[in-house]
Amino acid sequence: MADLISYIIRKxxxxxxxxxxxxxxxxxxxYLTGDPVAQLRSPHSSVEDIQKIREKYGFDQPIIVQYxxxxxxxxxxxxxSSVAQGTTGTSVSSxxxxxxxxxxxxxxxxxxxxxxxxxxxxxxxxxxxxxxxDRSVMVFTLVAYAMPAxxxxxxxxxxxxxxxxxxxxEGTVGGFKSLIxxxxxxxxxxxxxxxxxxxxxxxxxARQDYITQLRSRGLPERDVIFKHAMKNAILPVITVIGLxxxxxxxxxxIVETVFAWPGIGMLITDSITGSDxxxxxxxxxxxxxxxxxxxxxxxxxxxxxxxxVRLG
Amino acid sequence: MTRIRGRLSDRLLSWRxxxxxxxxxxxxxxxxxxxxxxxxxxxxxxxxxxxxVLSPWLPVAKPTALSPDLLQAPSSSHWFGTDQxxxxxxxxxxxxxxxxxxxxxxxxxxxxxxxxxxGLTAGYFGGTVDYVIAGTIDLFWTFPAFLLALAFAAxxxxxxxxxxIAISISYWAGFARLMRGQALSVRERxxxxxxxxxxxxxxxxxxxxxxxNCIAPLIVWASVGVADAITIESSLSFLGAGTQxxxxxxxxxxxxxxxxxxxxxxxxxxxxxxxLITVLGFNLLGDxxxxxxxxxxxxxxx
Numbered sequence: 164m165a166d167l168i169s170y171i172i173r174k175x176x177x178x179x180x181x182x183x184x185x186x187x188x189x190x191x192x193x194y195l196t197g198d199p200v201a202q203l204r205s206p207h208s209s210v211e212d213i214q215k216i217r218e219k220y221g222f223d224q225p226i227i228v229q230y231x232x233x234x235x236x237x238x239x240x241x242x243x244s245s246v247a248q249g250t251t252g253t254s255v256s257s258x259x260x261x262x263x264x265x266x267x268x269x270x271x272x273x274x275x276x277x278x279x280x281x282x283x284x285x286x287x288x289x290x291x292x293x294x295x296x297d298r299s300v301m302v303f304t305l306v307a308y309a310m311p312a313x314x315x316x317x318x319x320x321x322x323x324x325x326x327x328x329x330x331x332x333e334g335t336v337g338g339f340k341s342l343i344x345x346x347x348x349x350x351x352x353x354x355x356x357x358x359x360x361x362x363x364x365x366x367x368x369a370r371q372d373y374i375t376q377l378r379s380r381g382l383p384e385r386d387v388i389f390k391h392a393m394k395n396a397i398l399p400v401i402t403v404i405g406l407x408x409x410x411x412x413x414x415x416x417i418v419e420t421v422f423a424w425p426g427i428g429m430l431i432t433d434s435i436t437g438s439d440x441x442x443x444x445x446x447x448x449x450x451x452x453x454x455x456x457x458x459x460x461x462x463x464x465x466x467x468x469x470x471x472v473r474l475g
Numbered sequence: 476m477t478r479i480r481g482r483l484s485d486r487l488l489s490w491r492x493x494x495x496x497x498x499x500x501x502x503x504x505x506x507x508x509x510x511x512x513x514x515x516x517x518x519x520x521x522x523x524x525x526x527x528v529l530s531p532w533l534p535v536a537k538p539t540a541l542s543p544d545l546l547q548a549p550s551s552s553h554w555f556g557t558d559q560x561x562x563x564x565x566x567x568x569x570x571x572x573x574x575x576x577x578x579x580x581x582x583x584x585x586x587x588x589x590x591x592x593x594g595l596t597a598g599y600f601g602g603t604v605d606y607v608i609a610g611t612i613d614l615f616w617t618f619p620a621f622l623l624a625l626a627f628a629a630x631x632x633x634x635x636x637x638x639x640i641a642i643s644i645s646y647w648a649g650f651a652r653l654m655r656g657q658a659l660s661v662r663e664r665x666x667x668x669x670x671x672x673x674x675x676x677x678x679x680x681x682x683x684x685x686x687x688n689c690i691a692p693l694i695v696w697a698s699v700g701v702a703d704a705i706t707i708e709s710s711l712s713f714l715g716a717g718t719q720x721x722x723x724x725x726x727x728x729x730x731x732x733x734x735x736x737x738x739x740x741x742x743x744x745x746x747x748x749x750x751l752i753t754v755l756g757f758n759l760l761g762d763x764x765x766x767x768x769x770x771x772x773x774x775x776x777x
Contacts, residue, residue: 180610180614181614181617184614185618188626189626192626192627192629192630193630195627195630195631305755305758305759306751306755308758309702309751309754309755309758310751310754311706311709311710311747311750311751311754312710313709313710313713313726313729313730314729314747314750314751317729317732317733317736317743317744317747318744318747320736321736321740321743321744325736325737325740332736409617409618409619409622410619412619412622413621413622413625416621416622416625416714417710417713417714420713420714421733431625431629431714432714432715435629435714435715435716436715440629443626443629447622447625447626447629450622451618451622454617454618454619454622455617
């Protein structure tokens with residue numbers, strides 16, 4: 164247990180520079196735009212307002228001081244205020260807090276779909292390697308992986324809402340029913356990746372000596388696969404949970420826009436079209452933290468699943 | 476005459492110098508021809524590229540030409556139908572291919588350059604240089620390229636050039652990781668030591684010995700990378716952070732078709748089909764080339 168705790172602490176310490184870099188990139192984004200003040204004021208702001216912004220962010224001071232100020236504000240949960248038309252003056256953090264649960268909900272269901280589809284399908288495909296069943300699963304994954312999330316969303320919308328009229332097109336009016344299509348869109352692309360990973364890992368494990376030995380001892384095939392082979396075969400899938408979460412965070416932005424799902428992703432898109440730069444900045448930062456957190460969780464999960472990792 | 480011959484032999488000599496690289500290209504042409512995925516992928520890419528290049532001379536309407544036939548269903552005069560402004564969707568898809576292919580290819584070329592230089596420098600020199608660069612590579616690798624590209628595109632403002640820049644600075648980490656790993660292993664090989672003993676300097680060793688030995692995985696990655704870049708570009712345009720109208724772009728077309736999904740589903744579906752086929756083409760080529768260039772990986776792919 165002690166080794167596990169020290170492993171977790173080591174991983175947390177290693178995540179700190181990543182967090183710092185993320186804040187630095189988001190901070191510097193403002194300077195990529197040319198004139199930072201122009202990005203932070205609303206089109207109708209007066210000379211005094213502009214002066215206030217200058218003072219708040221200290222644009223007359225050296226850049227390192229400005230970055231320090233940005234960090235101090237960040238620690239206090241102050242991400243600046245929105246400059247978009249309907250929400251001018253509202254603090255970005257309150258906007259994000261309002262939308263965040265929606266995105267989390269979507270990602271949770273999406274992840275569930277992705278793993279509960281991908282893992283069994285991968286095992287199935289590996290057990291029937293080189294048969295037509297395996298081939299059709301592989302073709303499915305190839306297409307599902309190449310399919311851009313927004314187009315998949317549009318197709319599902321066409322099928323289930325426009326032609327079959329069973330699910331609502333967009334928004335949240337349908338309650339849980341509204342969540343099904345966006346979550347499916349988000350989950351399917353990643354399920355393809357999980358399937359491939361599970362399949363190749365299962366194939367590799369099934370070739371190992373200990374599996375042959377178990378079979379030669381006369382263990383039922385079901386036990387060989389599910390009790391013994393699965394334990395090792397699932398490890399690579401766990402290592403990429405971190406990458407998956409990154410994929411989901413990016414995918415959520417697109418899927419929410421397609422289905423007008425009022426989460427962080429939708430907020431980013433609206434802010435980009437409405438030139439609400441402080442909100443874009445805040446959302447990107449929050450999403451980046453999610454990715455870092457996801458990677459951390461994946462590392463820890465992996466150490467739980469595979470003792471060799473934490474000892475190494 | 477002698478001068479020309481001199482130059483030619485110089486060229487042949489440098490061609491021979493490429494060593495591992497030449498073998499890679501020979502492998503691609505001889506073995507790739509027999510690989511179904513390579514052939515299919517290459518054919519798709521060739522057809523899409525030809526259509527894109529030739530679109531100004533093909534007998535289709537201009538992509539921005541308005542007509543009174545609004546929201547017409549697909550017919551013999553408008554293969555993919557028309558959109559809300561009466562523009563021919565087929566023509567817009569063709570012109571959109573030009574944008575997608577140019578943006579994706581340029582973005583991957585630039586990120587390949589950044590990645591190769593960073594990875595090669597880190598892996599070859601090691602030590603503090605490696606520590607700093609490898610750290611940066613890992614940080615960029617942690618974040619999904621799409622999210623980074625979205626952040627940069629939002630900051631730089633929507634335009635064609637900015638999308639290329641945004642994708643380039645978001646995607647290079649993969650190439651750099653690959654290059655660094657290869658450089659770390661190749662620099663320990665005997666022929667590198669031999670060449671150093673013969674007095675070759677670092678730059679020469681890096682570019683004539685280390686780099687050519689990494690060509691195979693780089694080509695595989697670049698092919699898959701173009702597919703990713705096409706997806707990222709269209710996603711950015713879909714979100715309004717990429718190419719701006721009236722430039723015909725697949726992502727934007729899909730987005731504008733969303734409003735008319737009930738009356739005119741073809742506006743959103745056809746650009747998507749072509750987008751999917753193109754992405755599939757580059758993925759197939761990449762997968763096939765991996766099998767061809769590294770037979771050990773065959774069947775065990777991700």
